[in-house]
Amino acid sequence: MTDEITEGGAAGAPSKRQSWLIVPPSKRDEIEQAARSGADVLVLDLVELLPDREKSSARNVFRDAIAVAKAAGAEVFAQIDPSSAETDLRACVWPGLAGVVISRAESAAQVGEIGTLLDRLEMERGIAGGTVHLVAALETARGNHAAHDILHASHRMFGATLGRADLVMDLRPEPSGEIHLMAYLMQRLIIITGTVGVTPLGAWWRAPDRGLLATPENTYNAAHRGRAIGFKGAMCLRPEQVEPLNRAFGG
Amino acid sequence: MSSILIRRSNLLVSMAERGQVENAWRHDADAITLDLESGVPPELKPAARAQVREALQPAARGGAEIFVRVNDSTMSEDLDACVWPGLSGIMVPRVESAADVAEAAEIVTVLERERRLPVGSVSLIAVIESAAGVWHLRSIVAASPRVSQVALDEGDLAASLGIEPLPEYDPFVYARGRVAVEATAARVGAIGMAYPLSVRPREAPGSEIHALATKARNSGMKGVICPYASWVAPVNAAFTPTSELVAWNRRVREAFAAGVAAGTAAVPLEGRMIDVPVDEWAIVVLATAEACAARDAQKSAAKSQASETPSKSQ
Amino acid sequence: MNVRRSGLTMPVVTARFVDNAWRRSCDFVIIDLEDSVPQHLKAHARTLVKDAIASVSKGGAEAFVRINHDSMEEDVEASVWPGLKRIRYPKTEHAHEVHRLDALITRYEGARGIEPGTIEIDPSIETALGVANIFEIAAASARIREFGAATGGYDLSRDLGIEMFVDFDQFVYPRGEAELAARTLGLGVRTAPFVANTTGSVSDADRALRQAEAARKCGLRLGTGGLNPAVVENHNLGLTPTEEELRDAQWVLEQYRVVEESGAAWKTIGERVIDRYEAARAKELLEWAAACAERNREKAEAVARVKAQA
Numbered sequence: 077m078t079d080e081i082t083e084g085g086a087a088g089a090p091s092k093r094q095s096w097l098i099v100p101p102s103k104r105d106e107i108e109q110a111a112r113s114g115a116d117v118l119v120l121d122l123v124e125l126l127p128d129r130e131k132s133s134a135r136n137v138f139r140d141a142i143a144v145a146k147a148a149g150a151e152v153f154a155q156i157d158p159s160s161a162e163t164d165l166r167a168c169v170w171p172g173l174a175g176v177v178i179s180r181a182e183s184a185a186q187v188g189e190i191g192t193l194l195d196r197l198e199m200e201r202g203i204a205g206g207t208v209h210l211v212a213a214l215e216t217a218r219g220n221h222a223a224h225d226i227l228h229a230s231h232r233m234f235g236a237t238l239g240r241a242d243l244v245m246d247l248r249p250e251p252s253g254e255i256h257l258m259a260y261l262m263q264r265l266i267i268i269t270g271t272v273g274v275t276p277l278g279a280w281w282r283a284p285d286r287g288l289l290a291t292p293e294n295t296y297n298a299a300h301r302g303r304a305i306g307f308k309g310a311m312c313l314r315p316e317q318v319e320p321l322n323r324a325f326g327g
Numbered sequence: 328m329s330s331i332l333i334r335r336s337n338l339l340v341s342m343a344e345r346g347q348v349e350n351a352w353r354h355d356a357d358a359i360t361l362d363l364e365s366g367v368p369p370e371l372k373p374a375a376r377a378q379v380r381e382a383l384q385p386a387a388r389g390g391a392e393i394f395v396r397v398n399d400s401t402m403s404e405d406l407d408a409c410v411w412p413g414l415s416g417i418m419v420p421r422v423e424s425a426a427d428v429a430e431a432a433e434i435v436t437v438l439e440r441e442r443r444l445p446v447g448s449v450s451l452i453a454v455i456e457s458a459a460g461v462w463h464l465r466s467i468v469a470a471s472p473r474v475s476q477v478a479l480d481e482g483d484l485a486a487s488l489g490i491e492p493l494p495e496y497d498p499f500v501y502a503r504g505r506v507a508v509e510a511t512a513a514r515v516g517a518i519g520m521a522y523p524l525s526v527r528p529r530e531a532p533g534s535e536i537h538a539l540a541t542k543a544r545n546s547g548m549k550g551v552i553c554p555y556a557s558w559v560a561p562v563n564a565a566f567t568p569t570s571e572l573v574a575w576n577r578r579v580r581e582a583f584a585a586g587v588a589a590g591t592a593a594v595p596l597e598g599r600m601i602d603v604p605v606d607e608w609a610i611v612v613l614a615t616a617e618a619c620a621a622r623d624a625q626k627s628a629a630k631s632q633a634s635e636t637p638s639k640s641q
Numbered sequence: 642m643n644v645r646r647s648g649l650t651m652p653v654v655t656a657r658f659v660d661n662a663w664r665r666s667c668d669f670v671i672i673d674l675e676d677s678v679p680q681h682l683k684a685h686a687r688t689l690v691k692d693a694i695a696s697v698s699k700g701g702a703e704a705f706v707r708i709n710h711d712s713m714e715e716d717v718e719a720s721v722w723p724g725l726k727r728i729r730y731p732k733t734e735h736a737h738e739v740h741r742l743d744a745l746i747t748r749y750e751g752a753r754g755i756e757p758g759t760i761e762i763d764p765s766i767e768t769a770l771g772v773a774n775i776f777e778i779a780a781a782s783a784r785i786r787e788f789g790a791a792t793g794g795y796d797l798s799r800d801l802g803i804e805m806f807v808d809f810d811q812f813v814y815p816r817g818e819a820e821l822a823a824r825t826l827g828l829g830v831r832t833a834p835f836v837a838n839t840t841g842s843v844s845d846a847d848r849a850l851r852q853a854e855a856a857r858k859c860g861l862r863l864g865t866g867g868l869n870p871a872v873v874e875n876h877n878l879g880l881t882p883t884e885e886e887l888r889d890a891q892w893v894l895e896q897y898r899v900v901e902e903s904g905a906a907w908k909t910i911g912e913r914v915i916d917r918y919e920a921a922r923a924k925e926l927l928e929w930a931a932a933c934a935e936r937n938r939e940k941a942e943a944v945a946r947v948k949a950q951a
Contacts, residue, residue, distance in 0.1 A: 593655070
């Protein structure tokens, strides 16, 4: 269930957005498989899953990728790199796109710039104004530090997620089995998203194994725990993680 | 050293429960809060409000400070009904901003003046129940010199965030830590219980309440709001330095003084290193113990007087 | 890369501590003018700092000084000498305190022929107000290169009104805020995961090892120091990568070369993920291990020189 519309939150988000499956946009068979997984949202990724030299071809096939994903009934978001915001947005903002995940979001200024680009592209491409949503991926310390300002910076903001990037050490095991700063940042994020009125989404679930390889059972357990502390959904990387996420966050 | 506020237990009783209100004084709480808010069903609120003034002084028979928890939606009417002699303070719920505190403080000031109460005598306990309140804590605790304590209502916070907490995953370590730090930084007392009773209070054996209240104290809390009378005794005990602790801290002071006289401020004692901060903490513990004893003596004296004086309920 | 795994804080007025500090294998020594020096000896203490800096550094340790909160100028004047690497300022609560200290250090560096910017500032957070202002403090000076909050601390405990040495983590919030500030500002992170200390002992070598190992396994590099020589060796050991970790790091780098050559962004091998984040971490681990080895060599040579002169 999406949150009610509040001052900071995005308007008009009718569908359930609990399971978010991240997929590279250029491989049609992967998109089709992802679409069959039952994920609420497919996130077509221009940032993490592609080596740099495949990125320009990925942009070219984006429009088709949206169609494939939507045909299976999922909403489609794109994950973009704010340092190439204009190029990435030009490639992915087409009718049918529900929103954009800003990878490594670090400042309100970035969000402002992206919001302005979206205004223009919506107008150019016949998309109802203001309807493309945003999710800020807070993957660095700086992003987390500025979280309140970042999330407050646009009426398009639907949610926030924690990434893993340069909180790099946190992927190592520690005596408690927890990623030490991540647990702190998760609880802090719940307070900030609650203050601003946007939806907190989980990170690439990894407890106790790495997100890319989390077994369905561990995905469920991590999601169950995330829900118990306030998260409303989560991102994942493998189709077999989707059903456990839906089960953990649903009902 | 400035005087230490001893308000270990604050017993919450609904103004709709007459028996509880009349007997509240017997439980030895340092403070009693007469509730006009969530403990009173909406249809009973007008009657409760009408009765609160008369309840103030009898409730203080055992020496407790007397608070009233008002409704934020009927703040003026509630304050008008209870800011009278015998009122120690107001518990303000759902505080999200400094403005919420200021609003209550202003009304109280006007009423104190009108009713010839010493201006500033009515203190405030701010109750935080939302993420925004947690986030804006600093401005809230600084919003008025009347704010003496701040509490986090974790049950309401969970509800506002759509969280159904599980006992094994405490969702509010950050929030609680923030309350303790920001309150302490502003020289305001943070109050609250440890998890999971902080989010789902219930009756429990005294030893369990004592253990969790001790954990709350060691998390920076200065007292606990008690929704049940059975919590009061174990909470009082948990927030009172034990005789062993007092004895240890006396030894610390002696050892440190001897060390300083001999030219060092780092003195080994029973496996620990005693330096300036350890000695300073000993001073605090000993002063707290004294203040607790004084408060207990005050309450005893009030109770003796109460039993000697025939009361209307007998 | 600074290697600061182990350190001892000692009162400058206790000659036997200062004279023997060089033997302790510390990466750093904090010469104390503050809480371990009684009030009536502080003026005398200031006269001892210059020689103490030279003395504690003999075995290769970096010399730091902890000054007093309320006598900043006199203490800085007494401490800024060649050989001093850092000043710890206790109970920091506001950025302006750091600004003032920065300016004083600059003045005395200039007056005493020390390369400007040599001396670092370590603002110590020991009160709730310091925690509340933590970001502005950490950001207050370019002399601040590392930052952290204690995993337990007498002063912060006193300020919060809590008994220490309990079995749960009482400092999640201060530590989290400190680490977030440090990482946001690109400073070295000086912290450690919670390892219960229920005795208050300052000489528990086992616990010291467990805490240092826990820190190393999180990728933390900076030791939090101690009060008793018994913990030094285990602080050094616990924060230094093991042979097994080094072999694994080398393997990760080899595998990542294969990934890159194949044109992919990542791959999995059994349970392991090999991607650019893992590769970067492996590379950093090898650099850290090399820095540790170099530091150990430096210290051993320094100690040998001292003994040869005896």
